[in-house]
Amino acid sequence: MEKLALIFVVVVSASHAQLYLGGGYDYDPRCNISLTLRGEWYSREHGDDTFTTIEAESVRFNSYDQNTQRNLIIDTRCVALSVYNNDNFTFVLQRTDTPVPCYYCTRMFVRTLNVIDKISTTCVNINPSERPDFSTVCRGLDVNMEQVTLFSTNPTPKNCRSSLEGVWKFAYKNTYKFFGECKHPDANITACQVPGSQFFIDNQQFQVNYRKCEGMEDTQDGEVQFKCLGDWYIGKNHYFAVVNSRESRIDEKYRCFLANRDDDTFLGSSITPECNVLKNPQDAPARYHMEQVKTEIMEPRCKLPDNFTGQWINTANFDADVTINRTHMIERWKPDTGRIKEQIYVCVEKRNNRYMMARHGINGCSRDYVCFDFVPRHHSVIRYRKGKELRDPVFSTVCSWTMFKAKQDWRYDILVMKTPVSIKCPVAGKFKFIQTGDILFETRIRGGVTQMPRPNTYCKENISDFSVCDRDQRIIAIDADYCVSVDHFGRPVDIYSEPDHMLKCIGFWRENLKSYLITYEEEDAYSKYRCWVYQRADLNRVLMSLSVGAFCHVKQDVVSISSREGAQVALDMVEYEREHDDCPMYFDDGTDPYAQISDQAAIFNSATDVRIGASLLIVMFTFVLSLRRLRF
Numbered sequence: 001m002e003k004l005a006l007i008f009v010v011v012v013s014a015s016h017a018q019l020y021l022g023g024g025y026d027y028d029p030r031c032n033i034s035l036t037l038r039g040e041w042y043s044r045e046h047g048d049d050t051f052t053t054i055e056a057e058s059v060r061f062n063s064y065d066q067n068t069q070r071n072l073i074i075d076t077r078c079v080a081l082s083v084y085n086n087d088n089f090t091f092v093l094q095r096t097d098t099p100v101p102c103y104y105c106t107r108m109f110v111r112t113l114n115v116i117d118k119i120s121t122t123c124v125n126i127n128p129s130e131r132p133d134f135s136t137v138c139r140g141l142d143v144n145m146e147q148v149t150l151f152s153t154n155p156t157p158k159n160c161r162s163s164l165e166g167v168w169k170f171a172y173k174n175t176y177k178f179f180g181e182c183k184h185p186d187a188n189i190t191a192c193q194v195p196g197s198q199f200f201i202d203n204q205q206f207q208v209n210y211r212k213c214e215g216m217e218d219t220q221d222g223e224v225q226f227k228c229l230g231d232w233y234i235g236k237n238h239y240f241a242v243v244n245s246r247e248s249r250i251d252e253k254y255r256c257f258l259a260n261r262d263d264d265t266f267l268g269s270s271i272t273p274e275c276n277v278l279k280n281p282q283d284a285p286a287r288y289h290m291e292q293v294k295t296e297i298m299e300p301r302c303k304l305p306d307n308f309t310g311q312w313i314n315t316a317n318f319d320a321d322v323t324i325n326r327t328h329m330i331e332r333w334k335p336d337t338g339r340i341k342e343q344i345y346v347c348v349e350k351r352n353n354r355y356m357m358a359r360h361g362i363n364g365c366s367r368d369y370v371c372f373d374f375v376p377r378h379h380s381v382i383r384y385r386k387g388k389e390l391r392d393p394v395f396s397t398v399c400s401w402t403m404f405k406a407k408q409d410w411r412y413d414i415l416v417m418k419t420p421v422s423i424k425c426p427v428a429g430k431f432k433f434i435q436t437g438d439i440l441f442e443t444r445i446r447g448g449v450t451q452m453p454r455p456n457t458y459c460k461e462n463i464s465d466f467s468v469c470d471r472d473q474r475i476i477a478i479d480a481d482y483c484v485s486v487d488h489f490g491r492p493v494d495i496y497s498e499p500d501h502m503l504k505c506i507g508f509w510r511e512n513l514k515s516y517l518i519t520y521e522e523e524d525a526y527s528k529y530r531c532w533v534y535q536r537a538d539l540n541r542v543l544m545s546l547s548v549g550a551f552c553h554v555k556q557d558v559v560s561i562s563s564r565e566g567a568q569v570a571l572d573m574v575e576y577e578r579e580h581d582d583c584p585m586y587f588d589d590g591t592d593p594y595a596q597i598s599d600q601a602a603i604f605n606s607a608t609d610v611r612i613g614a615s616l617l618i619v620m621f622t623f624v625l626s627l628r629r630l631r632f
Contacts, residue, residue: 031057031078036110037089041150042250043118044273049251052150059093059106073097076104080133086110092137095123105138109147112230114155115241117147117275149275151229151254155243157204160228163240164191164206164257166363167293172210174286176271177218181289184211189288192365193389204228205245226255236261239275258284261339265290293364295344300327302347304355307377315529315550316413329357345370354399359389366391371399375412378593380420381507381518383412411511411554416529420506420520424597425476427517427534427542428468429585430577432484435464437561437569439548441480444500446523457494459483466573467499469583476503476519490579503530510590516552517590533558533567536587540575 033056041052050063061074080092087110095102102123109117121140130136167190171183191206210222224244231240238259247253256275258268268284270277278284303326312322320333329345345357348369355372371387387403397403435441441464465482468475478501483494503519510516517532524530529550535543535558543558545567553566560567577583588597 031081031091033057033059033078033081033091034083034086034089036113037108037116040153041116042153042254042273043148043150044251045148051153059091079103080137082134090134090138092132092134094132100125103132103137105134105141107141107143108150111232111239112158112241114152114158114229115232116150118150119143119145119147146276149241149256149273151241151243151273155227155229158228158230160191160203160206161193163228163231164189164259165193165365166191167365168288168290168363169293170267170291171289172286173289174218174271176285178216180216182211182213182216182219183289184213187211188293189290193368229254233261237278237280239278241275264292264339295360295364296367298346298348298358298360298367300347302350302355303327304329304347305374305377308374308382311418312382312415313418313529313550314413314415315531315552319527319529319550321418322415345372348393349395351395351399356393356395356398358393369393369398371403373399373404376594378509379423379507380417381509382415383509383511384415385412409512409554411552414518414552416506416518416520416550420504422474422504422506422520423508424473425468425505425517425586426508426515426588426590427544427586428473428583429575430469430581430583431466431542431573432463432576433466433571433573435480435569435571437545437567438563439568441478441500441569443479443481446498446500446502455496457483457496458485459494460485463576465499466571467583468586469581473586474505476505477501478503484576484578486578486580492578492580507593508588508590509593512554514557515590531556531566533560536589540585542573542575542587543571544573545570 033054037054038056039054041054043050043052045063048063048065050061053060053062058075058077060076061072063072064070065072074095075097076093076095078091079094082090084090089108089110091104091106091108093104093106095104102125104120104123106118106120111117119141121138124137124140126132126136167188169185169188171181172187173181186209188209189206190209191203193203205225205227208224208226210220210224212221213219225246226242227245229241229243231238233239238261240257240259242255242257244253244255251273254273256270256273256278258275258278258281260266260281263281266281267288267290268278268281269286269288271285281287304324306326308324309326310324312324314320314322314331314333317331318333318335320331322332323330327347329347331343331345332340334340344360346360347355348358349356353374353376355374357370357372359368359370368389368391370389373385373387375383385404387398390398390403392398461484462481463484465477465479465484467477467479469477477499479497479499482499483492483497485493487493501521502523503521505517506520507518508516515534517534519530519532520528521530522528527549531547531550531552533545533552533556537543545556545558545560546569547553547556547566548563548568551566553560555565556567557565559570561570562568575585577585
């Protein structure tokens with residue numbers, strides 16, 4: 001309940017007395033600040049060390065004023081809160097330690113669990129008749145002002161892999177200490193993962209080794225160990241924050257780094273606990289000119305199967321491009337954020353279907369070993385499992401079954417041929433279907449606008465059609481709005497319309513009591529490869545679900561309709577072959593994907609073919625009679 005509070009402030013001096021009449025609204029706290037923001041944070045504001053303590057309904061600012069040599073404490077409580085996208089928080093904070101209330105408008109951007117950026121107004125007074133909300137308090141907030149970075153004083157360690165990974169030699173420059181660039185052959189940055197560490201914890205720190213350069217007085221030998229606090233992107237700028245756990249001085253403890261996602265030649269760093277001083281890597285207060293250390297090459301000792309050679313797509317890793325030859329496997333992919341990455345595997349030892357591969361170190365890191373469990377290739381698909389990386393090159397350890405993820409529900413990941421070869425579809429025939437899901441099949445014109453108008457056709461009934469009726473039954477044709485009407489001869493009346501989707505079948509198999517099908521559509525703008533889960537529900541009824549992308553989710557089933565299960569649409573199909581369709585039904589549940597599929601039998605579908613077939617039968621019958629006469 002809102003209460004109007006009148007505040008009287010009397011200022012008495014030797015010459016006169018002044019009466020101040022102020023007003024404000026006294027609110028019960030209605031904010032419930034997110035757990036992500038709660039805790040103690042450190043920042044450098046206007047040259048002063050500031051500690052911000054955020055609780056469920058209040059915020060306290062404690063800064064040390066260098067000029068007056070004393071602490072300045074400001075207590076506030078939250079009276080309004082707005083959240084956008086769960087990482088953008090806007091507060092209206094009422095100052096509670098002054099007789100006349102004033103208000104701050106503060107906006108915080110969550111960069112990582114350990115780093116927050118904020119912008120804020122000064123403490124503003126409002127008219128007694130105004131309500132302290134976003135329209136009154138935040139109207140003076142400049143969204144283009146420089147952001148202040150807050151670092152968690154009790155940080156949660158983060159993996160450095162997304163921030164920095166590899167070994168580099170560098171020449172460094174500090175614009176506030178010395179002129180020129182110090183280049184020493186032993187100066188390096190080492191940020192490598194250590195597979196096989198206790199509990200398989202990945203690296204959460206990296207080392208910077210400085211070396212003194214002759215003739216440059218302010219350079220020195222030293223080693224700094226940084227722990228990663230997380231990274232984020234603003235446009236092409238890649239920021240990441242670190243903490244020096246060995247440093248006791250709070251203002252020397254936190255630092256920010258900046259790299260460009262398109263160029264890893266330079267790396268910029270702040271020399272104060274501030275990120276707003278970094279605009280680009282070249283003009284940073286401290287700059288590192290990076291030179292990648294070459295990776296040590298290892299000779300292969302075994303060979304991969306012959307039919308693995310070629311170009312593949314790894315649907316389990318951002319649709320990575322995979323190149324396989326007899327001894328090597330090279331994987332290149334582009335994450336959602338960051339630059340293109342490359343991984344090289346060399347075959348070291350094999351036993352049955354398990355291959356121990358040496359993984360070349362990333363950007364100079366030492367090599368490690370990983371085990372691949374390959375299922376023999378079928379169609380245009382390779383199924384595999386990948387184990388955990390270890391340093392020890394012992395097959396019995398690296399390829400132990402305990403090194404593979406032992407979840408209750410798991411399935412093989414797949415490599416799909418980049419230029420796949422179509423095969424006979426495991427589901428064939430002519431079906432009408434009912435679709436449900438997040439993203440339904442819609443009517444479209446493949447290839448854009450037609451060259452000439454299509455004639456209008458009167459249609460009594462329209463259905464959604466799923467057909468596999470080509471001669472070899474290799475292509476799925478899907479039409480969301482198909483005219484099923486026929487003329488008095490029983491032939492379709494609409495002979496001009498084309499299907500909305502044409503998908504090639506390139507692989508199918510059965511796994512975990514589910515039948516999987518991989519299709520390829522050149523005109524699919526989102527993903528050319530799609531994963532289907534299919535099942536025969538009755539003599540002439542088939543259920544299918546289509547994946548969102550190329551990846552086959554372990555939770556996807558024939559009735560899956562949402563992205564939570566990795567699917568976008570489910571089809572309930574019933575066969576309806578008409579007299580002149582010549583589209584026989586066929587079904588294969590994929591139990592044996594290695595079985596040789598016989599070619600489709602020839603179908604006589606015209607009067608000419610019938611006459612030719614009859615003539616051949618007469619000739620054969622006459623020939624048999626002639627042989628019998630000669631015999632007797």
